[in-house]
Amino acid sequence: MNRAIECLNNRIDKLRAERASALRNLQQVCEHTSLAECDYQKSVMTDGGALPPLRVCLECGMSEEGWGPGYVVLRGAAASISRNELYDKRAGFLIWDRHKGPLLRREVTIGQLIANSEAV
């Protein structure tokens, strides 16, 4: 690989890691008071399938699926936006439906889930 490109790739990798760390730190302390959501969407890829309703925190980028018990972390009033707008605003941790049972049973905290998540 060209040396200049390799140096740039190394800097990009370092910045991505710094960004992921900053997002994890922010999302563990954010109070998630500014929310937006989009409704579920029928999938064109699977017969009868659908994409879940989603919410995003406009302050920290955390997002949450709305199936199952509903929203567990990103609760409260939310402005309605399109799915594409929501995808543009989300970053960092996504709360899947599989996280909600352990959260509701207090077997794990959202901070623990975020701390153990993969870099984004």
Ligand SMILES: [Zn+2]
């Ligand atoms: Zn937030």
